[in-house]
Amino acid sequence: MNQGILFVVSAPSGCGKGTILSRILKNKKFYYSVSATTRQPREGEENGVNYNFLSKPEFEKLIAEDAFLEYAVYCDNYYGTLKAPITEHLSQGEHVILEIEVQGAMQIRKLCPDAKFIFIAPPSLETIRERLLHRGTEDAETIEKRIRQAETELNFKNQYDYCIINDILEDAVSDFKSVVRAEELKIQP
């Protein structure tokens, strides 16, 4: 059986990454890698769906066992990507989608030279502002912070293999599928 392909996907918030991925993940040949964290679940979040929620000692035991592909600490909580589920699904011929911010992606770049890196970009920073305003879940200050963060993240774009601009959703989904299909057709050196 052919090994699946690991697709590492990053995007500034407000790029519509979630919508694109939910469309892609309807396809059975993909496994979505769920991150592990020690932070408390928020309302509506499910264990194993949004995150694998672990206690601090559990997480640290896994660190000691070298079970993480990468992990980081934010606001006193651990966040990480477990190796085992990824390798398992890849060896079963399933593609794995790993959604991660740019620094995490760059760490994985070094560890998984066969992974393919996709950056989802907004048509412009102005579009992010409009989308976040429209979503209405963030206040003005948070939106500006998000836009400055998006600007920083866009600087990492050139470290990725592919850049998909999410202007029209249908086109972005089709572009994502083209990238996956082309990678499947690639001849392994």
Add this chain to the structure above:
Amino acid sequence: MNQGILFVVSAPSGCGKGTILSRILKNKKFYYSVSATTRQPREGEENGVNYNFLSKPEFEKLIAEDAFLEYAVYCDNYYGTLKAPITEHLSQGEHVILEIEVQGAMQIRKLCPDAKFIFIAPPSLETIRERLLHRGTEDAETIEKRIRQAETELNFKNQYDYCIINDILEDAVSDFKSVVRAEELKIQP
């Protein structure tokens, strides 16, 4: 303006390459690179469409001027690919499709590191036999020769970037489009 991409396409005869390419070339963003030759035009062949028909002195003058990307001699006739039309169309942002047999492709591999190499393969050698029999233009001996040649050409498959298996035409055309789109989305290093 973005530079176009050079796609070098090879396939054993009987793979349906012609049908796939005619479907792809309906799209305006492609320019099909026409080979130059000193052989006589066959009935129905048009200058500038099937080949650029040149005299031997004309061809040799162009060789002396280093005007060819590659050229070869078969059965006492020259066949070659002119550089100028390719570079012109690429610089106008058009993609160029260059259909060439495997040896020619391998020469271009060295000269154009940015070109993308696509191999179109049959589902099996048996399919080639069936297609050639069905076409009914070759006798049994020629068909066997073509199949042995296809076998040899298939050995070069791993030197290409992508392999598209032409089993169902619609799928092969869609695969070709996916490769083109993915290459457009690639971030230039």
